[in-house]
Amino acid sequence: MPMNQHFRIAQLLKTQPLSQTVEIRGWVRTRRDSKGFSFLEVNDGSCVANLQVIAEESLPHYEEEILRLTTGCSVRISGGLAASPAKGQAVELKAAEVEVYGWADPETYPLQKKRHSFEFLREITHLRPRTNSLGAVARLRSALSFGVHRFFQEQGFQYIHTPIITTSDCEGAGEMFTVTTLDLNNIPRKDDRPDFGKDFFGRQASLTVSGQLEAEIYCLALGSVYTFGPTFRAENSHTSRHLAEFWMIEPEMAFCDLAEDMRMAEAFIKYLVQYALDHCPEEIELFGNFVDKGLKARLAAVLAQDFARITYSEAIDRLKSCGKAFAFPVAWGTDLQSEHERYLCEEVFKRPLIVSDYPKSIKPFYMRVNDDNATVAAMDILVPGIGEIIGGSQREERCDRLISRLAELGLNQKDYEWYLDLRRYGTVPHAGFGLGFERLIQFVSGMANIREVIPFPRTPGSAAL
RNA sequence: UCCUGGGUAGCUCAGUCGGUAGAGCAGGUGACUGUUAAUCACCCUGUCGGGGGUUCGAAUCCCUCCCCGGGAGCCA
Numbered sequence: 157m158p159m160n161q162h163f164r165i166a167q168l169l170k171t172q173p174l175s176q177t178v179e180i181r182g183w184v185r186t187r188r189d190s191k192g193f194s195f196l197e198v199n200d201g202s203c204v205a206n207l208q209v210i211a212e213e214s215l216p217h218y219e220e221e222i223l224r225l226t227t228g229c230s231v232r233i234s235g236g237l238a239a240s241p242a243k244g245q246a247v248e249l250k251a252a253e254v255e256v257y258g259w260a261d262p263e264t265y266p267l268q269k270k271r272h273s274f275e276f277l278r279e280i281t282h283l284r285p286r287t288n289s290l291g292a293v294a295r296l297r298s299a300l301s302f303g304v305h306r307f308f309q310e311q312g313f314q315y316i317h318t319p320i321i322t323t324s325d326c327e328g329a330g331e332m333f334t335v336t337t338l339d340l341n342n343i344p345r346k347d348d349r350p351d352f353g354k355d356f357f358g359r360q361a362s363l364t365v366s367g368q369l370e371a372e373i374y375c376l377a378l379g380s381v382y383t384f385g386p387t388f389r390a391e392n393s394h395t396s397r398h399l400a401e402f403w404m405i406e407p408e409m410a411f412c413d414l415a416e417d418m419r420m421a422e423a424f425i426k427y428l429v430q431y432a433l434d435h436c437p438e439e440i441e442l443f444g445n446f447v448d449k450g451l452k453a454r455l456a457a458v459l460a461q462d463f464a465r466i467t468y469s470e471a472i473d474r475l476k477s478c479g480k481a482f483a484f485p486v487a488w489g490t491d492l493q494s495e496h497e498r499y500l501c502e503e504v505f506k507r508p509l510i511v512s513d514y515p516k517s518i519k520p521f522y523m524r525v526n527d528d529n530a531t532v533a534a535m536d537i538l539v540p541g542i543g544e545i546i547g548g549s550q551r552e553e554r555c556d557r558l559i560s561r562l563a564e565l566g567l568n569q570k571d572y573e574w575y576l577d578l579r580r581y582g583t584v585p586h587a588g589f590g591l592g593f594e595r596l597i598q599f600v601s602g603m604a605n606i607r608e609v610i611p612f613p614r615t616p617g618s619a620a621l
Numbered sequence: 622u623c624c625u626g627g628g629u630a631g632c633u634c635a636g637u638c639g640g641u642a643g644a645g646c647a648g649g650u651g652a653c654u655g656u657u658a659a660u661c662a663c664c665c666u667g668u669c670g671g672g673g674g675u676u677c678g679a680a681u682c683c684c685u686c687c688c689c690g691g692g693a694g695c696c697a
Binding site: 186188189190191193194195197206208210226227240241242243244245262263264265266268269270271272273275276278279330331366387389391392393394395396397398399402403404405483484493494495543544545546547590591592593594595596605617 | 692
């Protein structure tokens with residue numbers, strides 16, 4: 157029994173302490189009346205299942221209170237747990253006492269005893285976790301968060317808190333949100349531009365788009381590290397897989413090359429899928445039944461097979477020779493388009509796919525240049541239905557190569573001196589990747605829209621609560 | 622930002638050729654019932670996204686604005 161003196165329904169259903177007096181606290185999902193008594197379905201958020209409560213008419217306030225209970229009312233109920241005589245549940249609670257904490261006027265309470273569209277539920281951000289599906293997502297998210305930490309802790313990684321407010325731009329990651337305390341009605345200017353010298357930090361600061369560069373610092377001191385925190389992109393993206401605020405996991409490993417990076421990433425995803433199946437079987441069952449019929453088979457397939465692997469150059473050859481007409485032309489040196497990735501991942505390989513060794517011209521400065529001097533040691537992991545879920549690379553550890561890459565890309569070396577120091581002093585081969593946590597939850601749950609897998613989605617034009 | 626589909630009852634939607642609106646679910650009342658998406662009967666609910674225009678007459682046609690979904694780009 158937990159410290160707060162009442163049973164959680166999840167535990168109750170698991171242990172089934174028959175003929176004991178127990179007390180539950182939760183919210184009424186539905187009420188059905190029968191001759192002489194009522195059935196109450198109570199959910200306390202601990203699991204998908206409700207507990208069926210039998211409330212006899214002999215209970216005090218039966219007419220005035222119990223017969224008025226509707227979806228959403230909060231209650232405390234104590235009584236004896238008994239085997240249920242009817243099908244549908246193993247046990248039920250014979251109420252001896254029912255106390256109503258709060259009513260929920262059925263005329264105005266938005267949640268009804270029926271299925272709602274996810275679009276509608278998005279409009280009631282503050283009530284949607286009370287539904288079966290969004291509650292299940294919340295539990296899955298919590299479990300997977302813990303699973304992330306467990307994986308890395310088991311592997312000897314250290315958890316690093318990289319800054320949320322940053323003054324370094326992880327080039328190529330996307331548009332940044334500026335953090336400022338300047339008076340927006342009267343912005344000080346210098347040389348016809350805002351004078352960030354007068355701002356809070358004495359320079360322009362932003363919300364982080366990636367903790368990678370900072371994680372490298374600790375990687376090159378502690379060996380293997382990871383970050384897990386909020387990340388912000390000010391892109392005007394209107395899709396089912398982009399958020400302006402999302403959570404990213406970024407491991408960074410010293411003495412590690414791209415091959416090992418890919419092995420680690422594959423093992424990580426498989427670990428989390430297995431973790432979800434082990435710790436959230438009822439939630440996965442629910443998603444499989446109501447959200448995505450093919451979910452369970454797909455997750456099983458992910459665990460059973462190795463991820464497919466292909467280099468960028470091989471991918472280009474494959475796309476060119478497949479005879480399929482694409483809206484965007486296929487040419488070496490240009491980025492793979494969504495349709496190309498989907499074709500390879502969903503039609504050719506039909507499983508997660510790792511594409512590696514992209515042209516250096518389309519990748520950021522920090523990726524390690526391969527011996528061909530044309531490609532870099534980068535990799536993306538694509539999964540069916542979602543697309544890119546991981547992007548990673550071996551980092552350029554050779555100081556002279558890094559300096560020439562900065563110059564090639566027209567970046568100011570002065571801004572990266574600290575980063576270059578990591579190569580000047582005791583440099584080591586190292587690699588890492590970034591996993592979009594919400595995309596992972598989408599993949600594991602089958603939820604089609606990323607706005608359903610984060611409690612409070614932030615997208616262009618929308619930041620409720 | 623571009624392409625595309627939408628906005629009608631609390632929710633999900635239908636609405637023909639332009640003639641001021643309907644179903645299912647939810648809700649209310651009653652009946653029945655160890656029920657479990659309960660069942661049956663009856664009842665209630667509308668600024669048809671906003672504004673403008675065409676017309677005798679607009680949910681329907683035209684213009685415009687707002688909002689939402691899906692796709693693309695960008696990426697995780």
